[in-house]
Each structure stands twice: as structure tokens, then as C-alpha cells.
Amino acid sequence: MNLFRSIKNALHTLDRKSMPESVLEVLNAEEHHGIIITNYFRYLISFFFAVQVIANLDAGDKTTNLIALSIYLLLTVSHTIVIRTCPGSIISIFNYTTLIAEYILILLILLFYTFTTPNVDLGFTLKNPINLFFLFPIIYSLLQFRIRFVFIGLFLFYLFYFTILWFAVSGELTYARHWGEYVSGHAVLLEDIITGKPSLYFCFSVVIAMGIFRTVSMVRRIGIAEGQKTELSRYFSPKIVTEMMENPRTLESGNRQIVSILFLDIRNFTSMSENMDPRELSKLLSEFRNIMMECVFENNGTLDKYIGDAVMATFGTPHPSPSAEVDARNAVGCGVIMQKRLSEWNFLRKSEGKAPISIGIGIHTGEVFAGNIGNELHREYTVIGDSVNTASRIESLCKVLKKSFLISKETMELLGGKYTLNKMPRVKVKGKEEPLQVYEVMWS
Known part of the structure; x- marks a missing residue:
């Protein structure tokens, strides 16, 4: 059962349809680079092949081998042209074509x-060192992150090798009695021919396949992780994101804790947006949110959510500070900076002939439940409780x-007299039996 589960997980890891877009984009880019590098290696092999053809073969063999070299070069140059000019689907098809063509060329x-060398039989084919060239297409698969190419290559090798072996065993084949006779003569050692070379190629292919699997798994x-980090960075400060990436279980469970909650809202936004072009409105909201988000992160806060033109942020999540005073001061400090940054932005907007924006900020400190809320289809880290409603009020x-x-x-009560405050009259609000005592923060 464990083996079956492991195989299933491995197949899921390699299934590109199940990969996130960010992972697939990186993997496809690296695969394309691998195809280009493989093509360069083919030119290198062509060079050494040419040296061998010219320097080591007798005159009678040169013509045939030059033809083989020309075919290989033609495949390589064609591959180069396809890589540079054709879409990915054509490149993929040509990769398969080149793989099969290389095996057929080596076989020929x-x-x-075998048939031009005097006094040899098919045992010469099975023992010939040229069999090692069947490994090169398999090695290329490692550069392209394609396990499929590994097993196609292994299948083609087995198909050619065992077909030759069957004809060899069916005909006249000289058998060696020991390893020395096998290595030094034209006889074959049946144990090595049947099990040795096929097992060696199989083990080699498995190692290459495992290398590809580990690489793809690592990229995934x-x-x-980078995708999660990017997503988290939309809501948490960089410091908190780093901590959460190092300890992924930070958000798995929720708990009750003291948090300072900040609500912010653009004044008269509805009437303002009615006369605005949708693109201009989108740009306005994007710029506004970016400014406010930077203020939250600068004060070690967490961006809980955007609610239309409103912003909700928390201070003390996912981990409370050593004391509630720190989170309260961070929250109020964030509100002060928000007002100052907004004033600077409004100055710029006025210079461009645009209407200034005003906001309202409310902060409350109290106990909440902080954690992942939702179901399997959609979950979000947020805070809930009466303190959240109070901050909104x-x-x-x-x-x-x-x-x-x-x-x-x-x-x-947690600020320690750090800010200048103006005590306001107690006000009755919806959902509260007792009137609320609030204070105005004098920030200018």
C-alpha cells in the first residue's frame, strides 16, 4: 500500500497539469534551455565522431561513416532551426523524432x-562498444527534465538489442566459457549478453530517471514555496512572511489572543466613484491600497482584507508581540503614518488637477480568534470576534x-501617553449596550 501511494505521489509530482502556473512556467523555461544545451552537445559529439571517422577508419569505411555523420549533422542542424523558429508543440514533436532517429542511426x-567485417557474427554486434552510444539520448533526457524520453530510449535499446540477440541465438553463435575468452575473443558470454548489459542499461536509466524526478520535485x-511567499507577502510584512515560511505550521491552527484591529475607509467614495471612468477608479484604488499596505507592513501589521474602498489590518497576528502595548502602539503609529502619506499623495493629486481623498480610521484592542477560517475549497487567515465589530463601529x-x-x-490605555489624544463624548453604537468612549488621535 505504501509503495502504491509513493508511486501515485510520484506520478502526481510529474503531472504538469497539476502544477501551479508559476512552477510550470519555470519548468518549461528550464526544459527549453535543456533542449538548447542538448543541441550544443550534439554538435560536440558530431565533432568527435568526425575525428574518429577521418582518423581511425580505413578508406573503405570512410564513405559509409561520412554518410552517417552527415545524417547526424543534418538532424542536429534541423533541430537548431526548429528550436529557433518553431512553437513549443513542434519542438516537442521534433524531440521525439530526433530521439528515434538517433537510435536507428546507431543501429544501422x-x-x-557487423556485415562488412570479415569472419564475425551477430555476437560482434552485441559486444561492439558502439552500443554505448545508445546511452547518449538517455543522458540528454536529464537535461530536458523528461522521464518519458528515458524510458522511450530504454525501450528502443531493448527492442533493438533483444531482436539482434534473438537472431544471434537462432543462428550460428560462438559461446565463451569464461570471462577472459569473452573479452579477448569473438565468442560471447551468454550470462553477460542476456543479463549483464540489459541490467546495466536499466540501472543507468533508473538513475537518470530518479535524477529527473528529484529535479522536478525540487523545482515544484x-x-x-515562492508562490506561497508571494501570496503571503500581500497580507503580511516581510519579517512575518519569513517566519511563516520557516515555520509552515504557524497558520494551521487558530487561537484566542489580544490583537489591535485597524479599520480604514475612504470618505464619500460612493459619490466620488459614480462619475469616474472604471479604469481611473481601478488605478485610484490600486494606488491607495499600495500606500496603505506599505504603512501596515512598516509597522509590523498584517493586511487582513480589502473590503471595497475599506482596509482592515491587524497588529499582533499571527503572533502577538511580547506585550499588547507594542501592538497597540504599532497600530496607532500605522494610522498616523497613513494620514501623513495620504496628505503627501493628496498634494500630488492636487498638482495633477485631481480631487483629494479623505479617510476615517478606527482602532480597537481586544480579544479575538485568529486563524484559518473557511473550508477545503477556500480558506483565509483572519480574525473574528466582538472586538472586530467594535473596531468597525x-x-x-x-x-x-x-x-x-x-x-x-x-x-x-496601552499607549502610555505617547500620543496627543482628545477625549470625545461617549457615543451609543449599534450592537453595544453601553456607549463607547473613544479618543481622537491628533496626528498633524
């Missing part, structure tokens, strides 16, 4: 030597009290 050279793991009070930055009494 083997048979040529790194790609998924305080932000809404900015409209009622005509203020831009309000915090709760609970948050105020």
Missing part, C-alpha cells in the same frame, strides 16, 4: 560493421463625530 552503424517545491463614528482618526479606550 552497428549492423554495417521551490516554485510552490469606531471607524464608522468618524463620520458621526466628523473626525478622521479615533481609537477606543482599551487602545488608549
Whole structure:
């Protein structure tokens, strides 16, 4: 059962349809680079093949081998042209064509030597060192991250080899009695011919296949990790993202903890957006969110979510600071910076003839449940609880009290007098029996 599960997991790892787009993009790019490198190696092999043809063969064999060399060069040059000019689907088809053509070419050279060399039989074909060239297409597969090529190459080798062996055994074949006679003479040692070479090629192919599998698995793991890191960086500060990547279980379970929650909303956004071009509105929201997100991350906060033109951020997630005071001060400090950055952005907008934007910020500190919320189809890390509702109500009070930055009494008590505050009248809000005591943060 474990073996079956391992095989299933391995096949899933290699299944490109199940890979995330980011992983598939990297893998396809590396595969294309591998195809180019393989093509360069074919030119190198062509050079050594040419040297061998010219320097080591007698005059009678040169013509035939020059023909073989020319065919190999033609395949290599054609491959170069296809790589540079054709789409990926054509390149993939040509890879298969080249793989099969190389095996057939090696086979023809083997048979040529067998039938043109005096006083030899098919045992000469089985013992010929040219059989080693069958390994080169398998090696190329490692550069292209294609396990399929490995096993196609191994299948073709077995097909050619055992077909020759069958004809050899059926005909007149001289058998060696020991290894020395086998190595030094034209006789064959049946044990090595039947089991030795086929087993060697099989083991070699498995090692290459495992190398490809490990490489693809590594690329997949790194790609998924980078994708997760990119996704997390949209919500958490870089420092927290690094910690979460080093400890993936950080978000697996939830817990109750003291958190400072910040709500922010653009004032009169509905009426403003009614007269705006959709593209201009999208650009406005994108720029606004980027500015606010940077402020959150600079103060060790977590971007919980965007709700239309509103922003919700938390301070003290996923891990609370050593004390609630730190998170409260980070939250209020973030709100102050948000107002200052908005003022700078509004100055730029006015210079471009655009209307300025005003916001309201509400902050509350209290106990929440923080963790992954949702089901198997959709999960998100967020905080829930009455404290979240309170923070939202305080932000809404900015409209009622005509203020831009309000915090709760609970948050105020954690600031230690660091900020200048203006105590506001107690206000009754929806969902609360007792009126809320809020304070205006004087940030300018």
C-alpha cells in the first residue's frame, strides 16, 4: 500500500497539469534551455565522431561513416532551426523524432560493421562498444527534465538489442566459457549478453530517471514555496512572511489572543466613484491600497482584507508581540503614518488637477480568534470576534463625530501617553449596550 501511494505521489509530482502556473512556467523555461544545451552537445559529439571517422577508419569505411555523420549533422542542424523558429508543440514533436532517429542511426552503424567485417557474427554486434552510444539520448533526457524520453530510449535499446540477440541465438553463435575468452575473443558470454548489459542499461536509466524526478520535485517545491511567499507577502510584512515560511505550521491552527484591529475607509467614495471612468477608479484604488499596505507592513501589521474602498489590518497576528502595548502602539503609529502619506499623495493629486481623498480610521484592542477560517475549497487567515465589530463601529463614528482618526479606550490605555489624544463624548453604537468612549488621535 505504501509503495502504491509513493508511486501515485510520484506520478502526481510529474503531472504538469497539476502544477501551479508559476512552477510550470519555470519548468518549461528550464526544459527549453535543456533542449538548447542538448543541441550544443550534439554538435560536440558530431565533432568527435568526425575525428574518429577521418582518423581511425580505413578508406573503405570512410564513405559509409561520412554518410552517417552527415545524417547526424543534418538532424542536429534541423533541430537548431526548429528550436529557433518553431512553437513549443513542434519542438516537442521534433524531440521525439530526433530521439528515434538517433537510435536507428546507431543501429544501422552497428549492423554495417557487423556485415562488412570479415569472419564475425551477430555476437560482434552485441559486444561492439558502439552500443554505448545508445546511452547518449538517455543522458540528454536529464537535461530536458523528461522521464518519458528515458524510458522511450530504454525501450528502443531493448527492442533493438533483444531482436539482434534473438537472431544471434537462432543462428550460428560462438559461446565463451569464461570471462577472459569473452573479452579477448569473438565468442560471447551468454550470462553477460542476456543479463549483464540489459541490467546495466536499466540501472543507468533508473538513475537518470530518479535524477529527473528529484529535479522536478525540487523545482515544484521551490516554485510552490515562492508562490506561497508571494501570496503571503500581500497580507503580511516581510519579517512575518519569513517566519511563516520557516515555520509552515504557524497558520494551521487558530487561537484566542489580544490583537489591535485597524479599520480604514475612504470618505464619500460612493459619490466620488459614480462619475469616474472604471479604469481611473481601478488605478485610484490600486494606488491607495499600495500606500496603505506599505504603512501596515512598516509597522509590523498584517493586511487582513480589502473590503471595497475599506482596509482592515491587524497588529499582533499571527503572533502577538511580547506585550499588547507594542501592538497597540504599532497600530496607532500605522494610522498616523497613513494620514501623513495620504496628505503627501493628496498634494500630488492636487498638482495633477485631481480631487483629494479623505479617510476615517478606527482602532480597537481586544480579544479575538485568529486563524484559518473557511473550508477545503477556500480558506483565509483572519480574525473574528466582538472586538472586530467594535473596531468597525469606531471607524464608522468618524463620520458621526466628523473626525478622521479615533481609537477606543482599551487602545488608549496601552499607549502610555505617547500620543496627543482628545477625549470625545461617549457615543451609543449599534450592537453595544453601553456607549463607547473613544479618543481622537491628533496626528498633524
